[in-house]
Amino acid sequence: MNLPKTLSIFFFLTLIISSQAQEADPLIQNVTARNITTLNGLWQIIVDPLENGYYNHRYQPKENGFFMNQKMQSPSDLIEYDFDEGYQLAVPGDWNTQMEKLYYYEGNLWYKKSFDYTRQAANRVFLYFGAVNYEVKVYLNGKKIGEHVGGYTSFNFEITDELREKDNFLVLKVDNTRRREAVPTVNTDWWNYGGITRSVHLVETPQSFIRDYFLQLKKGSKNEIAGWVQAEGAGGQNVTVSIPSLKINREFRTDQNGRAEVNIKGKFELWSPMNPKLYEVKISTGTDGITDQIGFRSIEADGHKILLNGEPVFLKGVSVHEEAPFGPGRATSKAECETLVKWAKELGCNFIRLAHYPHSEEMVKAAERHGVMVWSEIPVYWTVLFDNPATYANAENQLEEMITRDKNRSNIILWSVANETPVSDARLDFLSRLAKKVKTLDNTRLTTAALDTHSSEDGYNIIDDPLGEHIDVIGINQYCGWYWGKPSECASLKWKINFNKPLIISEFGGGALQGHHGAPNERWTEEYQDDVYKYNLEMLKKIDFLAGTTPWILTDFLSPRRNLNRIQKDYNRKGLVSENGVKKKAFFTLRDFYQQLDGPGKR
Ligand code: GCU
Numbered sequence: 001m002n003l004p005k006t007l008s009i010f011f012f013l014t015l016i017i018s019s020q021a022q023e024a025d026p027l028i029q030n031v032t033a034r035n036i037t038t039l040n041g042l043w044q045i046i047v048d049p050l051e052n053g054y055y056n057h058r059y060q061p062k063e064n065g066f067f068m069n070q071k072m073q074s075p076s077d078l079i080e081y082d083f084d085e086g087y088q089l090a091v092p093g094d095w096n097t098q099m100e101k102l103y104y105y106e107g108n109l110w111y112k113k114s115f116d117y118t119r120q121a122a123n124r125v126f127l128y129f130g131a132v133n134y135e136v137k138v139y140l141n142g143k144k145i146g147e148h149v150g151g152y153t154s155f156n157f158e159i160t161d162e163l164r165e166k167d168n169f170l171v172l173k174v175d176n177t178r179r180r181e182a183v184p185t186v187n188t189d190w191w192n193y194g195g196i197t198r199s200v201h202l203v204e205t206p207q208s209f210i211r212d213y214f215l216q217l218k219k220g221s222k223n224e225i226a227g228w229v230q231a232e233g234a235g236g237q238n239v240t241v242s243i244p245s246l247k248i249n250r251e252f253r254t255d256q257n258g259r260a261e262v263n264i265k266g267k268f269e270l271w272s273p274m275n276p277k278l279y280e281v282k283i284s285t286g287t288d289g290i291t292d293q294i295g296f297r298s299i300e301a302d303g304h305k306i307l308l309n310g311e312p313v314f315l316k317g318v319s320v321h322e323e324a325p326f327g328p329g330r331a332t333s334k335a336e337c338e339t340l341v342k343w344a345k346e347l348g349c350n351f352i353r354l355a356h357y358p359h360s361e362e363m364v365k366a367a368e369r370h371g372v373m374v375w376s377e378i379p380v381y382w383t384v385l386f387d388n389p390a391t392y393a394n395a396e397n398q399l400e401e402m403i404t405r406d407k408n409r410s411n412i413i414l415w416s417v418a419n420e421t422p423v424s425d426a427r428l429d430f431l432s433r434l435a436k437k438v439k440t441l442d443n444t445r446l447t448t449a450a451l452d453t454h455s456s457e458d459g460y461n462i463i464d465d466p467l468g469e470h471i472d473v474i475g476i477n478q479y480c481g482w483y484w485g486k487p488s489e490c491a492s493l494k495w496k497i498n499f500n501k502p503l504i505i506s507e508f509g510g511g512a513l514q515g516h517h518g519a520p521n522e523r524w525t526e527e528y529q530d531d532v533y534k535y536n537l538e539m540l541k542k543i544d545f546l547a548g549t550t551p552w553i554l555t556d557f558l559s560p561r562r563n564l565n566r567i568q569k570d571y572n573r574k575g576l577v578s579e580n581g582v583k584k585k586a587f588f589t590l591r592d593f594y595q596q597l598d599g600p601g602k603r
């Protein structure tokens with residue numbers, strides 16, 4: 001079909017404008033404390049690998065795609081889809097483990113949810129998503145609301161004007177196809193769980209409401225909160241911040257942008273693993289109020305030490321994927337998060353590394369309640385395209401969304417910008433920019449990354465990754481006894497570090513099929529894995545500049561890279577706990593190691 005030149009230019013421009021990702025609204029802080037109506041539950045779906053519900057046969061976006069949720073009006077109508085006679089999926093939840101035919105599915109899948117909603121007059125309504133992996137187009141009542149890219153961070157859109165009382169239909173076009181330019185890129189060592197993997201809520205707010213706030217101790221202080229409150233609507237509003245149990249009740253004023261700087265001195269019981277104290281904090285304006293449970297603590301790096309509330313602390317940790325404890329599939333419920341945190345506590349942990357992407361708000365809050373510090377990470381993993389500006393923008397957006405959601409969670413002490421990325425100039429530029437970006441968003445926490453490079457000299461492994469100059473705490477992944485060397489050779493490994501900064505051994509470990517026993521030199525037995533732990537822990541004891549460790553990993557988890565069927569059956573078996581919740585021998589070896597450490601700061 002040859003269109004006149006002007007018309008084709010018009011179509012091209014229309015395509016560009018309509019394809020502009022309608023960005024999500026700034027995230028609403030602490031939505032679960034608000035007036036929410038959940039849309040969790042069963043949603044109708046259509047599996048659409050060729051995006052037939054979106055493109056016509058000329059690969060042009062359809063005006064009447066599946067997002068219109070059309071129904072036959074007369075017996076002769078031709079409508080070749082119907083959400084209400086198809087399959088259903090539970091939300092939240094990945095699609096891979098809900099339907100056998102979707103186990104390996106990577107591609108495009110439509111979700112539809114119908115609902116009625118009565119809005120209180122003059123209020124506003126937002127649509128909130130905990131996470132959707134990996135990219136999503138959102139439609140309400142046939143109208144495009146917006147798009148989001150990134151599989152592990154929360155986002156929301158205002159839908160006040162599009163919402164009606166009866167028969168709303170919310171349609172999502174979700175695509176979890178891995179892409180070379182994405183974050184993460186095409187190769188990872190975890191299952192590419194697709195779908196609406198976390199909660200969906202309608203959030204109702206007053207016309208002018210408290211959109212966001214940041215209330216943590218001022219960097220380096222133990223008795224002064226320094227933060228801000230961001231109110232929607234006109235400037236010059238009075239904002240009250242109160243902490244009733246401390247009889248603190250202070251008033252601040254918003255500037256013309258609706259932002260009020262907050263400074264509150266007080267004598268705070270500081271949050272710590274031994275005393276995970278959370279204060280009820282109330283924030284209010286003339287038209288809105290919200291309550292949060294916030295802990296106050298200080299975290300600093302001092303040479304090779306990490307100081308929690310001014311005292312050296314040794315981070316007795318373990319790495320954790322967002323894998324359901326009695327999987328397979330994404331951990332989605334509060335109970336599942338509590339189980340994972342409970343297992344970490346049974347190990348004697350005061351710290352967890354939430355790998356390799358931001359976990360759910362539930363998981364972070366469960367850890368906070370139980371006195372477990374957190375390393376939170378964006379999925380800049382292995383070989384992302386470090387020289388691609390769009391990839392950087394995507395990574396930076398995910399970093400900002402991670403920090404925006406969790407910046408009031410006192411147990412988060414480290415923001416990680418990467419895992420095991422190959423050294424290059426482009427990678428150094430990419431990651432050092434991300435590390436700087438963290439400080440503009442939150443200068444109260446420490447930056448880190450898990451590195452896997454080191455040189456060796458005179459029998460020493462030397463930590464000299466150039467990224468070390470740009471982050472506060474160095475993470476090193478090393479697999480002595482598994483990917484190289486024999487377990488018995490690990491105890492004598494020696495390390496040097498070229499930075500006067502804290503070091504965390506952010507991964508070590510080995511695989512074992514739970515219940516498979518044999519001689520310690522038999523790969524995949526619990527005895528072999530236990531030896532890997534025993535000898536590596538001996539090595540750790542000799543690293544006098546070590547500030548902590550997060551062995552890989554708490555539980556077995558699904559990964560398409562794990563193809564030894566008699567042992568793995570798609571599972572990465574480096575877990576200390578099996579997919580059935582059974583602890584392996586090495587679990588107790590690590591637990592005993594942590595128990596012998598006589599409290600925080602001493603080794
Ligand atoms: C790497 C990587 C992990 C991976 C692990 C393994 O270090 O960081 O994501 O699962 O090793 O090989 O099991």
